[in-house]
Amino acid sequence: MAKPMTKTQLVAALADEMGADKKTAGSALDAVVAIITREVGAGGAVTLPGIGKIYCRERPSRMVRNPATGEQMQKDADKVVKMTIAKALKDSVNG
Structure with a gap:
């Protein structure tokens, strides 16, 4: 399995694709991340065409087991991205 692309590598690739400098590409990436974080954090969803949909889902409270002790305990409801x-x-990955 290949190593994941770092933010620096992503900014450089984005700058090449946009035909812009790395500072502009970095600002664009930071803006997209901020928009996604704000929207999903508020309970909304963001669709990235050709990539997928990022959304927040609420999980109900449930019983879980502590793997170290085997003790059953109640876990409160929470949210998951x-x-x-x-x-x-x-x-494109499979074909």
């Missing part, structure tokens, strides 16, 4: 991958991306 999920992502559904777009069919186009799945097909």
Whole structure:
């Protein structure tokens, strides 16, 4: 498995793709991340065309087990960020 792309590598690739400098590409990436964080944090969803949909889902309270002691305990309800991958991306990886 290949190493994941770092933020520096992503900014450099984005700058090449945009035909802009790395500072502009970094600002664009930071802006996209801020928008996604704000929208999903508020309970909304963001669709990235060709990539997928990022959304927040609420999980109900449930019983969990402490793996160290085996003790059962109640875990409070919480929220979790999920992502559904777009069919186009799945097909490009598998095809």
